[in-house]
Amino acid sequence: MIAAKENLPIFTPEEYFAWEEKQLEKHELIDGRVYLLGQVDAMTGGSVNHSRIAVRLTTIFDRHVDPSGCITGNSDLRINLLGTNDYTYPDVSVTCDDRDQTTTQYIRYPCLIVEVLSPSTEAYDRGGKFRRYRQNPALIDYLLVSSTSVAIDLYHKNDGGDWLILNYKAGDMIALKSINLSFPIEQIYRGLNLTEMLPVD
Template structure:
């Protein structure tokens, strides 16, 4: 990558671009990542995971959200505004307007060709740094790679496929059969 041609944007410039963009816009320390609308398959997977979590969390102090809601990761000069595909926050999460400013407990990112590098790289590092307890990379062909935060670093704790039951490391009694996701 030739870094001579990278443009850096202020947070205000990002907010202006985001307000006029018909897709997902994310901010990472002056860099802007734009994603087009997602595929039908991506949406089916997202809806299925979100539904399972919504049912499980009903009546609890936690809720599942999707990429329509922004999560702000901010510490000193490090500012990132991401829209995870699916995330879970609880009543102790802080908000700024309609954005969360506390790290979610769990995040799922559904990989696609256009987002996989970002989800496996910058987002992975950010979620680990800011203390997201569980990060799941969802392959649209039927795999979930589960990372748990252990001693401040992510470790792969499970790879789910076929007829496996996904089990959360945060909500240990939550089980979702992969056939209900894919």
């Protein structure tokens, strides 16, 4: 997450929506300040993988939940962090809450959020962003997906309200209780170039 220009004012949500419509890039709103979404580090070659992984997950989820009336969102769908005036753009989200059927610019009650990791965003996605997301009682699964290796971390909230972390690798089945879906991890990574590019000295 990169801070936008220092001279920008503190925004209300309404001012933020109007301002962002005129921007070329997406911004998150945190504590009244706008932040440019973190960009995938070009040195990793991860931008193509990032996009393909996000598209695959969006497609898998949408096909599974659409008949039930749930909504699957891609990186263009904002989430309003419940109880705040903060707004973020996860890579993929799913909500099955009726209260999200009537909103037009954001959702508030996702049961599943996915962030595809990149070097420029991983620390924030695992730390500050997750701390904000998990304040929402509707959230059950938070999926962090590597774009450089076959590796997925699932933060799952159990029936007791405790967050457990499950680490998935090649050959594993991903199990998402939030939407009652299981699928092989290879379904996400098939055909991707996972060779990590090293910086040139």
